[in-house]
Amino acid sequence: MKKILFVTDLYYEAKGRLYYEEDLFLTGELRKDFNLVICNPKDMNNFNEEFDLTIFRNAGPIANFKEEYNLFRKNIVSKNLKTYNSFDGKGDMNGKDYLLELTKKDFAIIKTIDNLDDFNKLPKTETYVVKPKDGADSIGLEFLSKDEVFKTVDAADRNxxxxxxxxxxxxxxxYFIDKEFQYALYAPDKSRRWELKEYTPTKEDLDFAKSFIEWNNIDHGIQRVDACRDENGExxxxxxxxxxxxxxxxxxxPQLRDKFVTTLKSSIQKVLDEI
Known part of the structure; x- marks a missing residue:
């Protein structure tokens, strides 16, 4: 039986979420069909050559293990490592620059810049959101006025x-597996963003989400399209x-969870069969 290295950080603490509980559940389900070992992201480069597939899951912010992650990305190419997700995406796996690209392509996105010279391209508002490109879980997030933005952000800084x-x-x-929609969740009380309920998307909602899945076009894996509904309903x-x-x-x-796990197992098996 082929071997899977499941990369996760069971000790990472995230506000409002229990990462370790999710991955303990998921590994418990995957072990029913696959030969699987759990590994911390800081150790993954010591072992992933010994496994047929590396599944990269709830490892926490890349900033916590940037050196190991960069080496992992290099090894994917130089040693032809098989991974899940596939590392051919254009989204968060490569940082946040894709937000700039999607802004320029005029996708339905919160307009984003990294250059003060482009400030006039943003909609006018009393408050602006400033955050580091390599941030996660609201680390380094600030809410500033226009004057404060120009005082705080280094004009030469593109990070x-x-x-x-x-x-x-x-x-x-x-939530998608490969390009197949699985389910949607929303936070009806925006002050409690991690108190989620199941959401039934309209055709327009799914068309919106799928436009980003098609743009990204990864070979295989799990993707999450995060969005907000603005005051105009868009x-x-x-x-x-x-x-x-x-x-x-x-x-x-339980029904949605079982469906997700079944679809995930089929996707993983397809990748293993191609090795």
Missing amino acids: TLIQPFINFEYEVSF LLLVELEDLNPYLSLLDIS
Whole structure:
């Protein structure tokens, strides 16, 4: 039987979420069909050559193990490592520059810049959101006025993202395996963003989410399209998480969870069969 290295950090603490519970559940399910070992991301480069497939899951922010992650990315190419997700995505697995690209391509996204010279391209608002490109889980996030933005952000710095503050109605996330939609969740109370409920998307909602899945076009893996509903009722992309999206698996119905796990197993098996 082929061997899987499941990369996760069971000790990482995330606000409002229990990463370790999700991955313990998921590994428990995958072990029923696969030969699997759990590994911390800081140790993965010592072992992944000994396994047929590396599944990269709830490992926490890359900033916590940047050196190991960069080596891992190099090894994928130089040693032809097989991974899940496939590392051919254009979203979060490569940082946040894709937000700039999607802004220029005029996708339905919260407009984003990394250059103060482009400030006039943003919608005018009283408050702007400033955050580091390599941030995660709101690390380094600030809410500033225009004057404060120009005082805080180094004009020569291209490692900071600037966006208008959106007074949204709610946040909603769409979850996909490969290019197949699985479920959607939303936070009806925006002050409690991790108190999620199942959401039934409209055709327009799915068309919105699928436009980013098609743009990204990864070979295989799990993706989460995070969006917000603005005051005009339009969906805007917040983030395209194609590296290790938290799935909120323990917050969905047993029926949806079983369907997700079954689809995931089929996707993983397809990758293993091609090795």
